[in-house]
Amino acid sequence: MRLRTLLILSALLIGAVAAQASHIYVVNSSSRTLTLIDTQTGSLNNSFAQLGLTPNLMYLGDEHIWVACSGDNAVQMLDRSTGAHLRYIPVASSSNPYDVVQEGDYLYVSGLFTNKVYKISLQSYTVVANLDVGVSPQSLCVADDKLFVCNTGGHANNYANSSISVIDLQSFSVIQTIPVWTNPQFAVARNGYLHVSCTGNWSNVAGKIDIIDLASLQRVQRIDMGGNPGSMWISPQGISWVGDGMGELLYSYNADSWELLHGSGNPLVYQASMVSGTAEHLALLKQDYPAACVVRLYTSNLSLVATYTVGYSSSDILMVGEGQTAAEDELQALTPGLYPNPASSGSALHLSKQVRDSGTFRLFNLRGQMVESVHLEKGAESVQLPHLPAGVYLYRLQTAGKSLNGKLVIVK
Secondary structure (H helix, E strand, O other): OOHHHHHHHHHHHHHHHHOOOEEEEEEEOOOOEEEEEEOOOOEEEEEEEEOOOOEEEEEEOOOEEEEEEOOOOEEEEEEOOOOOEEEEEEOOOOOOEEEEEEEOOEEEEEEOOOOEEEEEEOOOOEEEEEEEOOOOEEEEEEEOOEEEEEEOOOHHHOOOOOEEEEEEOOOOEEEEEEEOOOOEEEEEEEOOEEEEEEOOOOOOOOOEEEEEEOOOOEEEEEEOOOOOEEEEEEOOOOEEEEEEOOOOOEEEEEOOOOOEEEOOOOOEOOOOOEEEEOOOEEEEEEOOOOOEEEEEEEEOOOOEEEEEEEEEOEEEEEEEEOOOOHHHHHHHHHOOOEEOOOEEOOOEEEEOOOOOOOEEEEEEOOOOOEEEEEEEOOOOOEEEOOOOOOEEEEEEEEEOOEEEEEEEEEEO
């Protein structure tokens, strides 16, 4: 295969990725609907799915969408392709389910009013276990075979004793409780660390971002963001975008160096209650109660692309590439990318950021046969390619239980 052909093929592959459609899902709590936006066509369907009573946060699986419905004390199961309602899964009386995540054959649900986390089997669709955690648990995050629970402490207690409960998923037991700043509402895992958005008490205690080392389960940094930081999303480029609970501002910091870029002292004036995105775009949800809400789509450099009016009292937003799961979308921020692509045979393939945990780089031909396996040490910044014939190969970069798959063009 000649170089010109390889370069054309590479350009087509890159172009195909760039042109890939993304979907934006929005939970409209008062409207009791799920909005679906196709960013490639611009189509807006504000009734993609009918939801239960007081829906809160959602999780996107391979085939299903799971929505925590507080008013029904249940998790709603939807068909991801059609939006059709499949079933309600009861959680517990007066539990007020707030968030739901899927890991393997189980769902995990936070009970805001019962101070518990519930484990639901996807074989029987029943609660098979529950654990006491902190007061008023809200968002959940899975990383390193552990479930991290944001215990806000509760408004009635002025968010006292805010913490993160760490649950070992193998034994389903609380193995540690980590004190954090006031009112932790959201958490995101990236490169061996848990980023926790702590909103403050909405009055005289300003918000901060706490960084927790996933290996030691200790807080290692606190970022004085100010304001009322809420929902956050970390881009593959390593920028953490953080919405403000009041919905009028947007904050940011470097997710790897932990340098504050835009806090309450120099905020970005974009209306962002909640944030999601992809490598190319940023989706900002402006919440409004009890009115219709607005989603604005921006490029990664914050140029406005489109504005969508969605349902009433929207409570959650997720943006993913077409066909991706929520976990796969988060993985873009967890695993380094590779460049250059195309690469010369026998050359060094560089990583977009250091490997924080040891891992493995494997290279396969198009028949699926492995042609190279390289162990990556913690801190690695490059991979040495073997001398291979020019062509298109498949790679898998795996670190700390996370993997990144892609195509690599090798030229002579």
